[in-house]
Amino acid sequence: MINRDELGNTPVIIGREAAAQLCNDTFGVPISFTRMRRGFERRELKVWKVGGVNATSPQALFDWIQGMALPVAGATE
Incomplete structure (x- = not known):
């Protein structure tokens, strides 16, 4: 599980390719370069x-991904 507070808020991810790769590889969320560019x-x-x-x-990337999440009907936590 990823701890948001341990991620850091310093702008160390340069460019949309690096940002999309972090989402895909580290967070396990498939984000295309085009979607990242729009973001x-x-x-x-x-x-x-x-x-x-x-x-x-x-x-910031983690927060963005969390903000895009939609609840699943009937799901419980």
């Missing part, structure tokens, strides 16, 4: 400009 462009997640390139933090 950056629409400022759906916290984004910084680092050297003219969009950057984000692991925590």
Whole structure:
């Protein structure tokens, strides 16, 4: 299980390819490069400009993914 507080909020993920790869490999959530680009462009997640390139933090990505989650009908936690 991933602990949000341990992820860090420093913009160390540079570019949409790196962000999508983190979502796919670490979080286990399939995100395409196109969907990640839209997330950056629409400022759906916290984004910084680092050297003219969009950057984000692991925590911001985690929060973005959690915000996209939809409850399943009849599911219990």
